[in-house]
Amino acid sequence: MAMMMSASGGGGQRKGNNAAVQQGLRKGPWTAAEDAILLEYVTKHGEGNWNSVQKNCGLLRCGKSCRLRWANHLRPNLKKGAFTPEEERLIIQLHAQYGNKWARMATQLPGRTDNEIKNYWNTRTKRRHRSGVPVYPTEFQDKTAVFHHKQRHNEQNNLTHHNNNSKSSSLFSVCPKVPDYAPCFSLAADGLTDFSTPPAGCLKGYCSNNTNIYSSAFSSSNTQKNSNGLAPLSFSPLVSIFDPPPSALPPVTGGGESMPGNFTSFTSLIMGDYDADQQLEPFGFGAVSELPSLQTPPRSASSNATGGGGGGVCLVAEGLDNANSNNNYGDGVNNSGLLDALLMESRTICGKRKADEMEIGVISSAAPAEEEGNGDDAAAAQRTCTAVPFWGACDDEQQQASRDGGGEARDTLVFAHSSAVMEPAKEGTAAVIAEGMSSMDDDLLSLLTNFPSSIPLPEWYRHQRQHEGNNDRSYGGEASPALQGP
DNA sequence: AAAGCACTCAACCGCAATCCC
DNA sequence: GGGGATTGCGGTTGAGTGCTT
Numbered sequence A: 001m002a003m004m005m006s007a008s009g010g011g012g013q014r015k016g017n018n019a020a021v022q023q024g025l026r027k028g029p030w031t032a033a034e035d036a037i038l039l040e041y042v043t044k045h046g047e048g049n050w051n052s053v054q055k056n057c058g059l060l061r062c063g064k065s066c067r068l069r070w071a072n073h074l075r076p077n078l079k080k081g082a083f084t085p086e087e088e089r090l091i092i093q094l095h096a097q098y099g100n101k102w103a104r105m106a107t108q109l110p111g112r113t114d115n116e117i118k119n120y121w122n123t124r125t126k127r128r129h130r131s132g133v134p135v136y137p138t139e140f141q142d143k144t145a146v147f148h149h150k151q152r153h154n155e156q157n158n159l160t161h162h163n164n165n166s167k168s169s170s171l172f173s174v175c176p177k178v179p180d181y182a183p184c185f186s187l188a189a190d191g192l193t194d195f196s197t198p199p200a201g202c203l204k205g206y207c208s209n210n211t212n213i214y215s216s217a218f219s220s221s222n223t224q225k226n227s228n229g230l231a232p233l234s235f236s237p238l239v240s241i242f243d244p245p246p247s248a249l250p251p252v253t254g255g256g257e258s259m260p261g262n263f264t265s266f267t268s269l270i271m272g273d274y275d276a277d278q279q280l281e282p283f284g285f286g287a288v289s290e291l292p293s294l295q296t297p298p299r300s301a302s303s304n305a306t307g308g309g310g311g312g313v314c315l316v317a318e319g320l321d322n323a324n325s326n327n328n329y330g331d332g333v334n335n336s337g338l339l340d341a342l343l344m345e346s347r348t349i350c351g352k353r354k355a356d357e358m359e360i361g362v363i364s365s366a367a368p369a370e371e372e373g374n375g376d377d378a379a380a381a382q383r384t385c386t387a388v389p390f391w392g393a394c395d396d397e398q399q400q401a402s403r404d405g406g407g408e409a410r411d412t413l414v415f416a417h418s419s420a421v422m423e424p425a426k427e428g429t430a431a432v433i434a435e436g437m438s439s440m441d442d443d444l445l446s447l448l449t450n451f452p453s454s455i456p457l458p459e460w461y462r463h464q465r466q467h468e469g470n471n472d473r474s475y476g477g478e479a480s481p482a483l484q485g486p
Numbered sequence B: 001a002a003a004g005c006a007c008t009c010a011a012c013c014g015c016a017a018t019c020c021c
Numbered sequence C: 001g002g003g004g005a006t007t008g009c010g011g012t013t014g015a016g017t018g019c020t021t
Helices: A032-045 A051-057 A063-074 A085-098 A102-107 A114-130 A138-156 A266-271 A338-350 A367-371 A375-384 A396-404 A407-411 A429-438 A440-450 A459-468
Strands: A173-175 A184-186 A314-317 A413-416
Touching (some): A051 A063
Antiparallel strands (some): A314 A413
């Protein structure tokens, strides 16, 4: 494409008159002659002082245009052509770290320009959206401010490099600095995620050799609770994005060397390429840069918790009767719409999967265990995964725990189908959602505050929390000390 | 074959930061 | 310190191309 769009053709000739045009400066695609002039100038005088190019060489281009042309096309050592898988991986990693800091990312991709990286990223996020991710209502989008707030806070503390202005600030983030791990995600909107180690429970089943790619759902692999009694929460969405039965996908050997299904790269995996024939639909950033749409109608009216209804997911804890909107966390924390919101987000991720392809029964929670051919194990696993009918699975570690003792698994947090939430006709569901939205700041902050404990928290944060005690789970106000850092 | 759409890329714009006088 | 000039950055736009319908 780059070759097709030569300097003398293609490119964006912008409409309208601006100062440059009024000053007799050219706009639009550069010609070879202009390139030659600029090249000669830079060779002779070096970079910088771009406005003098016009004065000294008669090049009818503004300084900005000259600089851009040089930086993006003429400077030496520019690498042209498609990004390599390694570069793709790095971009994903860097974006997870920096957000939309293209220039910063470019410094770590020799020969690549910020513009290239930006275009690359935007194209694929756009593709993600087009793969069926609905646009959220404005009021819900506003809720993302919670994350931005958190991110700003964390930037101040040098905890992350997320861009606080980035539109792509994600509810989910890639955890990149794990050389031998495929990309995983954690609910890292709090920005506290330390990517230097894979979050517990993340990729447990996905990354390691000889483990079932489906074995890790939205789950916690350790049952340690934080100070508020919430189980730590992290997840690999890789389970929930793959529709085919587990047997259809190979195990991942790590490092992106072997991608599941027809994914050919991390990019395709994360950002939306998928093989329609395989009905693989990935989880992607496009799904997370915005919050889920409430406009998307439920696919099914089935209210059976273990069957029927397409695409609905929600968070439940093992042994939890989600239909009653309760949970059994020790401190009695209630959903208050947060889980519904997450549900909706998850549903957004699901996009426009056909409902019948998402039938709960297709992949039962017991499937992984059954595959292992141990009836008792299967039963144990199924107990563990009672509320996980949806592409269902528990982390294999949890399954093992379940086999070994079983008791720990009760804290498992999983994605599960929730017709109770997805069905507006059901008792006050719509109202619940709406209410949940309106009260989401507190709840979301609460959740973000409370998980994942498996991810290292900064010392000052732990210290702060110790002094706040457990009563302050709501950081609704700007004055929240926990959000202000030391 | 034509129209429409999606994709890619280049380039522009506005804004903010930095530099310089 | 103030103000203009310059530079850097991120977001957006639009043309060309190829694919799909």
